[in-house]
Amino acid sequence: MSDADSPPTDAPSDDSFEPVEPNTGEEFEPVDVFPDSEDFDLRPGADSCYKCSTCDTNCPVAEVDDEFPGPKFQGPEQWRLKQTDDDHTVDDSIMDCSNCMRCDNACPSGVPLSQMHNTARGEYVSQEMSKTSVEYWRNRILSNYRTSAWLASKLPRVANFAMNFGPARWLMEKTMGVTKEREFPEFARQTFREWWASEGGAAGSRERARERRERRGDPVDADKKIAYFHGCYSNYNTPEVAKALVRVYEHFGYEIVVPDQKCSGTPMFANGMLADARRHAEVNISSMADLIEEGYDAIASCTSCSMALRQEYPELFDIEGVDDVAAHTFESVEYLRIHEDLKGAVQAAEIDDDLAEEFAYHAPCHARNQGLDRQAVELFGDLDGVGIEDVGDSCSGISGTYGWKAEKYEKSMQIGEEMFEHMEAADGEVGMTECPTCAMQMEHGTGYEIRHPMELLEAALVD
């Protein structure tokens, strides 16, 4: 018998409840238990959690921190508490989540854990955290790295000296809680955008791409164009990564534009600064959405930037064009794997210059949810003249701004310990990763020089 054939005649009272034939007939009126929410409604996600705790096994913080209750608590459980108890405020342990987002990839039930964490953290910071506290301002300054970097790029030499000047760093730790254990990244004398302008910008790129297509035997007016989201780091600190991307893409006949852009928002999400993140996202989405309409795809060389555009933006912000941008954003190696015979090109190439090295590769946590954690190892495994070894699936521990906080530094190094050990055990003394802050941590823990896959591709493919 099906309930559709014979709907229940009387609504059963509580004590006559018969689980085999529940009251699910046509007369059933669902009751709104929770009021309609104006902002994030994560209830469907929370309801999907069947508490298997698999997310907890993926959490690098819970593995070393005896205070941290883990992602299952931070997400679904905290959400339920908030729904049933008006007085429940977000627990301050949310600030110990490093936003590595590994829990997303673990959940067999599709619970949007990192979205819940981001939302809870945003609420905690806006409602619980004192806006006059040192922690708030320290976090705000750290997460607005772009502003500091922009300032430093004006006088890079002075900045490089001042930011690593011992007494200044001591003071920063004492007054701001920024660890003095780490070296500040060096600022480039010429930013990527300055270099890009000197190379003729978009017009120069179109010319070079056309020339290249001709040599490759592609149609000269082939529809191959990308909008590069370089992010802050490869603009201000490692322009060699951004330049390598430009050369590699032009090598394959792509014309490149470098639109106006701000920070992807990654450090802001991790610090619960959602209003700041939204302001930056609006600029990024607006400039990318227009280009996507014209047939461009958005390419990022930093896996946290691509993660933000692809996943965090549509999860957190209802901005016009956000879904189009998400659907048209790709990581730099991934895009070439899809659209070009990258494997064949790499197999035919050889490295005999100073990049002929054994690389110890670390996959950034944010590469994992995008399915990119194996691509560098699989691609460069076929490249003559180099070796590459995956140093395992542990988290590097720095998680952007997390490892820069004085009170988190030790924890960050404890999480990174496994990666350091595996790097030391691997052949060779050069590291590789896509994420600039993972690179910072890899260098900090081992002293190795760290490269980006785009740099190796440039060395392999571009004359």
Add this chain to the structure above:
Amino acid sequence: MAIESDVLVIGGGLAGLTSALAAARAGADTRLVSYKQSTLRNASGLIDVLGYTSDGEGPLADPYAAIPDLPEEHPYRTVGVDTVRTAMSAFDDAVPSYRGGHTDRNALVPTHGGTVKPTARYPDSAADGLASDDRDVALVGLESMTDFDARRAAAHLEAAGVPFDVRGITVRFPGDLRPDAKVTRYAKLLDADEEVSVRGRRRPARAALAERVNPELRGEPRVGFPAILGDDEATAVREELSERLGAAVFEVPMGPPSLPGLRLEDRLFAALSEAGASIETGNPVTEFDGEDRIEQVYIEKNGAKIPNSAEQYVLATGGLVGKGVESDREGVYEPIFDCHVAHPEDRYDWFDTDVFGDHEFAGFGVRTDEQLRPLDAGGTVEFENLRAAGSVLGGYDFAAEKSGSGVSIATGYDAGTNAASES
């Protein structure tokens, strides 16, 4: 263009991993794609082949002897008992830390509930815990770990008539761990042998744990712990505890999330990587192109559809729990290729009113030809280059039979081998 391979395996559980490993070892350019991380970390880590017949008889002493009498639609009957044996040998080869391959007979492994599970293979960490061994046992529970009540498990084992004395004791894990500390926290502490604080003194975790347990022992030659004894360094942790306790130390397999499952997952992924396969996890396969033959499938990432193409495909997406078979009020279906899943029209016929009764849904899944290619409602092959393996297959009840791992390994191996030979 698309990301290309000879064989594309969809699913990262035991069936998918076995299938991809078989295809890669047979020389095919193999790619495995999985929506999420492997569900092996939810599994006990035990590898059963067949514990009970489809009629509930058992525990079976010899699973292979019972296979020819299984119902005709059972996946073991499809691949045949010889393939089951070959596939299990391939597993032994890939996972040398597992035991049980020396015999056809089932081993009896105590579980965290105090039941005894008939299983064909078990991790070496469980080897000293076998219920067929007559040495006395002390089971050690941890105060905060409510999943394992050592005294209750011991009482259960005694009631089951095990041929030894078993006693449950409970200790506090040394150090100030939070009451709901994760299994990975215990494992990490023991792996690194980090110092923990015991009555104001710092002691290495392994020694401190042994000191907590030692006064409670009464000379039992074997001591069982919940499966938290290390991850990467599990063997060293067990050996050191064994030395400090003067007894053989073993792990009792636990419910999810499970370290033995995690270790097995790591080992199988490493084997697959060593075999040269390409692996991608994180996003689902949602669509495909093709009529009688699958041309390519699409991995969906936040709206972007990434084409992946291959000569041969293996569907190893799991069953009702793993979401390889889905159901709603209208029916039961296979979500990617919409392969036919036979089921009664009235959904009140899908289950039995008795909780432990004969549930129809337990056998839901795709039916195949002798090559494991899914069949449509009329019995015709759905796609000439698609095979299915593991719990997406119908015709058996793995929970009742204790056959989940064995079916995944046998059908995975068969599908992977045949896919490679046709690619």
